[in-house]
Amino acid sequence: MVFTLLATATPLVGFVVGLLSLALFFSDLVGGLSQALSRAGIWGYVAIAASAGVALGNAVFLFIIARGKKLPPAVPLMLAISPWLLGTFGTTNGVHALVEAVLNISPADQPTILAMGVSESLQARVIGALLGAAQLGSFAVALG
Numbered sequence: 001m002v003f004t005l006l007a008t009a010t011p012l013v014g015f016v017v018g019l020l021s022l023a024l025f026f027s028d029l030v031g032g033l034s035q036a037l038s039r040a041g042i043w044g045y046v047a048i049a050a051s052a053g054v055a056l057g058n059a060v061f062l063f064i065i066a067r068g069k070k071l072p073p074a075v076p077l078m079l080a081i082s083p084w085l086l087g088t089f090g091t092t093n094g095v096h097a098l099v100e101a102v103l104n105i106s107p108a109d110q111p112t113i114l115a116m117g118v119s120e121s122l123q124a125r126v127i128g129a130l131l132g133a134a135q136l137g138s139f140a141v142a143l144g
Helices: 002-025 032-040 042-066 074-080 082-102 110-143
Strands: none
Touching (some): 002 032, 032 110, 042 082, 042 110, 082 110
């Protein structure tokens, strides 16, 4: 029973560790994590929500495995990379919007806007990558 509870709690702990690593990673920014999330836009929030859903889904999956049922580990592994994929999708959308915006401004302002836009679009990628890595790590620890 103790193993079942530990295995079930591991993805949830991974989610908390992912959020803490985000807070530490963005602690040097003025405004910290809240500023990074506002820069990342909707995709930063989507990556965090996906990571929370993945943690719950993997907790259920690991509970079923701990009870003795055989399940393929490919499904939770694909779930665990979803925050990373959503962060990448946010970066792609951000760069696409950036290119459209750069085309409509004066050439003197283009380098500044381009640098700021790339920085902002990569915020979603970093958020998704850190949360995805935390989920993958917690799933690996839970499987032993």
